[in-house]
Amino acid sequence: MKKAIRIITDNVALIGLALVLLTGTLVSPSFLTLENLSNVLRSASIMGCVAVGMTFVILCGSIDLSVSSMFALSGYCFIVLSQQSIALAILVPLAVGIAVGILNGFLVAKLSIPSFVGTLATMLFVRGLVLLLTGETTIKAENGLPEALVFIGRGSFFQRISMPLVLFLVIAAIAAYVLKKRPIGRAMYIVGGNQEAARMMGVSVAKTTFIAHAVCSLLAAAGGTILASRVGSAYPLAGDGYELYAIAAVVIGGASLNGGIGKMSGTMLGTLIMGSFTNIFNLQKTLNPVWENAVVGSILLIVVLLQAISRRMDVTVYKVGKKLKT
Amino acid sequence: MELARGNRANMLGAFVIKYISVIAFLVLLLFNCLFTSNFVSTTTFTNIITQASKVTLLGLGMTLVIATGGIDISVGSAMGVSAILSAIFLSDGNTAGLLISLAVVLLFGALNGIFVAKFSILPMVVTLAMRYIMRGVAKGVSGRGTISFSAPWLTKPFLTPLGGVVPLHFFIMLAAIVVMYLVVNRMEFGARVEAYGNNPLAARISGIHTVRIVVLCYVVSALFAWMAGSIDMIMVSSADPSKIGLDMETDAIAATLIGGTPITGGYPNILGTVGGAFLLQLITMMCNMNNIAYSYSLMIKASIIVFALFFHSLRKTKVWGNNG
Numbered sequence: 001m002k003k004a005i006r007i008i009t010d011n012v013a014l015i016g017l018a019l020v021l022l023t024g025t026l027v028s029p030s031f032l033t034l035e036n037l038s039n040v041l042r043s044a045s046i047m048g049c050v051a052v053g054m055t056f057v058i059l060c061g062s063i064d065l066s067v068s069s070m071f072a073l074s075g076y077c078f079i080v081l082s083q084q085s086i087a088l089a090i091l092v093p094l095a096v097g098i099a100v101g102i103l104n105g106f107l108v109a110k111l112s113i114p115s116f117v118g119t120l121a122t123m124l125f126v127r128g129l130v131l132l133l134t135g136e137t138t139i140k141a142e143n144g145l146p147e148a149l150v151f152i153g154r155g156s157f158f159q160r161i162s163m164p165l166v167l168f169l170v171i172a173a174i175a176a177y178v179l180k181k182r183p184i185g186r187a188m189y190i191v192g193g194n195q196e197a198a199r200m201m202g203v204s205v206a207k208t209t210f211i212a213h214a215v216c217s218l219l220a221a222a223g224g225t226i227l228a229s230r231v232g233s234a235y236p237l238a239g240d241g242y243e244l245y246a247i248a249a250v251v252i253g254g255a256s257l258n259g260g261i262g263k264m265s266g267t268m269l270g271t272l273i274m275g276s277f278t279n280i281f282n283l284q285k286t287l288n289p290v291w292e293n294a295v296v297g298s299i300l301l302i303v304v305l306l307q308a309i310s311r312r313m314d315v316t317v318y319k320v321g322k323k324l325k326t
Numbered sequence: 327m328e329l330a331r332g333n334r335a336n337m338l339g340a341f342v343i344k345y346i347s348v349i350a351f352l353v354l355l356l357f358n359c360l361f362t363s364n365f366v367s368t369t370t371f372t373n374i375i376t377q378a379s380k381v382t383l384l385g386l387g388m389t390l391v392i393a394t395g396g397i398d399i400s401v402g403s404a405m406g407v408s409a410i411l412s413a414i415f416l417s418d419g420n421t422a423g424l425l426i427s428l429a430v431v432l433l434f435g436a437l438n439g440i441f442v443a444k445f446s447i448l449p450m451v452v453t454l455a456m457r458y459i460m461r462g463v464a465k466g467v468s469g470r471g472t473i474s475f476s477a478p479w480l481t482k483p484f485l486t487p488l489g490g491v492v493p494l495h496f497f498i499m500l501a502a503i504v505v506m507y508l509v510v511n512r513m514e515f516g517a518r519v520e521a522y523g524n525n526p527l528a529a530r531i532s533g534i535h536t537v538r539i540v541v542l543c544y545v546v547s548a549l550f551a552w553m554a555g556s557i558d559m560i561m562v563s564s565a566d567p568s569k570i571g572l573d574m575e576t577d578a579i580a581a582t583l584i585g586g587t588p589i590t591g592g593y594p595n596i597l598g599t600v601g602g603a604f605l606l607q608l609i610t611m612m613c614n615m616n617n618i619a620y621s622y623s624l625m626i627k628a629s630i631i632v633f634a635l636f637f638h639s640l641r642k643t644k645v646w647g648n649n650g
Binding site: 111112117136247 | 397399445458466621624629639
């Protein structure tokens with residue numbers, strides 16, 4: 001029994017992917033077609049940007065709930081500025097993303113507000129800002145988007161390889177490199193693993209958390225920009241529920257919510273699972289679409305439960321003397 | 327002599343800090359009575375109580391949860407589930423259905439608690455998932471969107487204030503506050519919650535059944551969500567699964583944090599939360615009276631949460647003294 005749970009938790013991403021693909025083929029014959037799969041990859045890429053950013057934050061043992069609002073804000077900036085200048089339309093949303101990330105970092109790292117409340121406040125604030133700016137309606141680009149900006153969301157190479165996918169792979173590759181090879185990436189593992197030890201090793205906990213939050217918001221902004229380019233309009237409630245999807249993707253990828261454990265490859269698998277799942281949910285006819293978020297929530301709960309059980313087994317293995325749990 | 331005076335000043339300071347939300351509410355109320363035109367009237371009074379009662383009820387539960395060092399962002403969705411289930415039963419004329427909806431919501435609350443306490447999963451993540459699960463359940467079981475019902479015997483007492491001034495909400499709220507105050511300040515349960523919030527490991531070692539305490543806190547939170555959801559539904563004789571209780575959790579969290587319950591766990595400040603809820607409602611009313619848009623009120627709420635956290639974190643430093 002214990003062994004079985006261990007095997008499941010160690011390979012939860014691969015098992016999940018196999019399960020999802022299997023259900024997909026069973027549910028609809030159109031799932032395993034080249035066209036559908038390239039759709040899956042494209043929509044998963046947009047969500048994947050958010051998930052990659054969330055990986056940094058979760059590695060530090062923090063969390064960011066404001067990604068959903070950030071997603072909407074960057075989309076709005078993109079659509080409005082696309083009428084002015086191509087460079088501004090790309091750079092400003094990303095700059096706004098970094099600014100919100102810095103705000104998050106300030107609340108969490110400098111004021112030592114627990115991340116879930118600090119970023120909850122940011123989430124409310126940014127959502128309010130978006131509603132204010134958009135006037136609570138969908139904003140369309142009046143003169144249409146310039147060719148170059150449309151390409152970000154709709155372009156593709158060789159018919160099937162979409163631009164969002166390429167962007168996502170580039171972002172994920174850079175992220176993986178930073179996490180594996182750069183000092184700041186390694187510092188995130190240390191901070192998430194043991195703050196006290198990090199401090200003793202001369203790693204600045206505040207600075208590392210700060211950077212993780214800035215990167216997370218930046219990537220959420222990138223995702224929002226790509227989506228806005230794809231749909232050509234800014235929806236004030238865009239990105240609603242994305243924090244759940246991103247956290248689920250990261251956790252399914254094997255990251256621990258307590259920080260210090262996680263890999264970029266895991267997050268990519270998790271993203272793929274979540275993307276395929278959303279697609280299958282849209283293809284099937286039996287379950288009402290309103291259940292989608294509920295099912296994602298249940299999946300997240302089950303995965304963290306498995307993690308918790310396997311962690312508990314670790315504790316039992318290494319226990320010395322009497323068992324002591326908090 | 328010097329010492330005594332210092333002590334008295336300290337005690338006064340501690341009292342002010344502890345009930346800062348109540349004091350701020352009273353000051354703001356006085357300010358409005360004096361300077362806002364058309365403010366002093368029974369309608370205003372009735373409105374404040376009617377609207378603050380929901381946040382107060384949710385806040386009472388949230389206070390216990392936050393006192394254990396946790397957080398419950400699923401209460402808004404719990405309101406949705408309770409309202410939808412009750413509305414479905416009431417539309418069939420089945421009053422006992424209210425109890426079934428209560429049981430379902432309490433079950434969800436217990437699940438929250440078990441995940442948090444038994445499996446030590448982050449409360450934020452458990453309740454985030456539960457928030458979407460319960461919202462999905464509310465939308466899923468309703469199937470056809472808004473559900474209306476007609477139960478005049480139930481609706482009438484809520485809509486006709488006693489003596490034209492005091493609505494039924496007030497008495498429900500008052501009863502809840504009194505009970506919670508006594509439970510927290512006069513019973514062992516409150517002391518245990520505080521002990522657990524201050525130091526979970528120490529609480530466990532000293533023989534407190536920590537899992538039971540934490541699960542109970544989340545169940546109480548769900549209970550208040552059920553009450554708030556039912557009141558919300560009865561008031562309008564219908565329930566919209568995607569609207570009822572939406573984002574109410576942030577109000578409840580804000581009320582609790584303004585009230586001075588430490589976010590990292592510790593003493594559950596019941597009266598502080600009540601003051602926080604009324605303060606929040608008064609600010610919302612001022613926004614409405616001055617035609618400030620919904621988007622601004624979100625931003626104001628966010629700022630209040632951050633400010634409250636910042637203010638109460640000052641308490642830990644030497645300036646304010648240590649016992650709050």
